[in-house]
Amino acid sequence: MLVRLQEAAATLPPRFGLAVFDGWRPLTLQRELFEAIGPPLDPNAEDLVAPPSDDPTEPPPHLTGGAVDLTLTWQGMPLALGTAFDEFTSLAMTAALENLAGPVRTLRRLLYHTLRRQGFVVLAEEWWHFEFGTRLWSVLTDQPARVRADRTMTALIPMRSFC
Numbered sequence: 001m002l003v004r005l006q007e008a009a010a011t012l013p014p015r016f017g018l019a020v021f022d023g024w025r026p027l028t029l030q031r032e033l034f035e036a037i038g039p040p041l042d043p044n045a046e047d048l049v050a051p052p053s054d055d056p057t058e059p060p061p062h063l064t065g066g067a068v069d070l071t072l073t074w075q076g077m078p079l080a081l082g083t084a085f086d087e088f089t090s091l092a093m094t095a096a097l098e099n100l101a102g103p104v105r106t107l108r109r110l111l112y113h114t115l116r117r118q119g120f121v122v123l124a125e126e127w128w129h130f131e132f133g134t135r136l137w138s139v140l141t142d143q144p145a146r147v148r149a150d151r152t153m154t155a156l157i158p159m160r161s162f163c
């Protein structure tokens with residue numbers, strides 16, 4: 001994951017970088033987030049936070065280390081690409097700005113294509129959430145999943161930026 005992100009950052013135009021908000025999470029934190037944020041108002045919408053399942057066959061993606069929440073930086077400053085991080089509105093949908101030409105759409109596309117070139121897939125509901133090797137990745141790329149929930153890690157991956 002780290003190497004892929006470093007390689008992604010290295011392909012960005014000058015003065016752009018990547019800032020990571022969130023990577024691997026323990027089940028306890030996934031449960032806290034799930035309870036704090038709650039279900040979406042629209043009953044047909046996807047969960048805003050993955051259910052805190054301890055079933056090894058359906059781990060929440062962040063428990064596997066295969067999910068990362070991140071944004072672009074400009075001269076070291078993290079950029080809000082149309083919404084804040086974890087702002088659960090329809091504008092957070094990855095494709096929400098596709099019919100609205102402008103700098104934010106350009107930057108969302110830059111983030112998306114930079115990560116896609118390194119093999120990541122994006123979550124449709126969150127422009128900042130990318131996965132590699134997870135169950136979502138497996139479905140979208142038609143390859144077997146490569147990661148599973150890791151209970152051996154005891155510390156969160158610290159926030160870092162690749163400038």
Ligand SMILES: C[C@@H](N)C(=O)N[C@H](C)C(=O)O
Binds near residue numbers: 047050069086
């Ligand atoms: C809480 C949010 N940043 C997030 O990570 N949501 C996804 C759906 C998840 O919990 O895997």
